[in-house]
Amino acid sequence: QQQVKQSPQSLIVQKGGIPIINCAYENTAFDYFPWYQQFPGKGPALLIAIRPDVSEKKEGRFTISFNKSAKQFSLHIMDSQPGDSATYFCAAAGGTSYGKLTFGQGTILTVHP
Amino acid sequence: NAGVMQNPRHLVRRRGQEARLRCSPMKGHSHVYWYRQLPEEGLKFMVYLQKENIIDESGMPKERFSAEFPKEGPSILRIQQVVRGDSAAYFCASSPLGTSRGEQFFGPGTRLTVL
Numbered sequence: 001q002q003q004v005k006q007s008p009q010s011l012i013v014q015k016g017g018i019p020i021i022n023c024a025y026e027n028t029a030f031d032y033f034p035w036y037q038q039f040p041g042k043g044p045a046l047l048i049a050i051r052p053d054v055s056e057k058k059e060g061r062f063t064i065s066f067n068k069s070a071k072q073f074s075l076h077i078m079d080s081q082p083g084d085s086a087t088y089f090c091a092a093a094g095g096t097s098y099g100k101l102t103f104g105q106g107t108i109l110t111v112h113p
Numbered sequence: 114n115a116g117v118m119q120n121p122r123h124l125v126r127r128r129g130q131e132a133r134l135r136c137s138p139m140k141g142h143s144h145v146y147w148y149r150q151l152p153e154e155g156l157k158f159m160v161y162l163q164k165e166n167i168i169d170e171s172g173m174p175k176e177r178f179s180a181e182f183p184k185e186g187p188s189i190l191r192i193q194q195v196v197r198g199d200s201a202a203y204f205c206a207s208s209p210l211g212t213s214r215g216e217q218f219f220g221p222g223t224r225l226t227v228l
Binding site: 006034036041042043044045046049089099100101102103104105106 | 117144146148154155156157158161168169171172204206208216217218219220221222
């Protein structure tokens with residue numbers, strides 16, 4: 001019940017495309033859903049986060065869509081660039097897991113020039 | 114405004130030795146979290162600490178692993194009698210007191226290799 005399932009495992013798009021990464025969770029007590037970006041050899045960096053009281057949040061080229069009834073959320077990257085090539089992780093926190101982030105398995109994104 | 118600092122960045126140990134990983138949180142942050150990342154996998158929670166207290170250690174292996182966050186100085190993750198399966202990247206994250214739950218900022222990690 002604590003799992004967060006992320007798909008796809010890898011994704012290749014052309015520059016300017018809109019990659020979409022999906023996550024699903026089981027624990028209805030989760031109330032905080034961040035996305036992290038990780039480059040090789042670096043630590044994860046917080047990109048954008050959403051809470052269940054909104055269905056969409058946009059920051060720059062990154063948008064989170066949230067579907068509370070389906071227990072799913074997704075990351076969209078508009079006008080993707082080669083510099084966006086990285087591994088993206090969704091995560092969730094809340095309920096009895098206060099302070100603890102439960103991560104998805106990660107998506108390796110490659111944006112071709 | 115320095116971010117989360119971890120050292121060493123790379124650590125090589127032989128089986129049976131001890132590994133000590135250090136984490137200095139961002140200035141003003143009093144909550145520290147440790148995560149482990151195995152190759153090609155996501156991050157797994159290990160332990161959540163506040164100054165001088167362990168809040169949640171549900172992800173910590175019962176044996177050989179311990180963590181502390183003393184009143185003064187960095188947080189330490191200690192692995193005794195390391196085995197090859199301990200080889201991984203260990204990340205520390207911190208958050209400020211009173212922040213929205215979950216806003217954690219990660220350090221660059223310590224990559225542990227056990228020979």
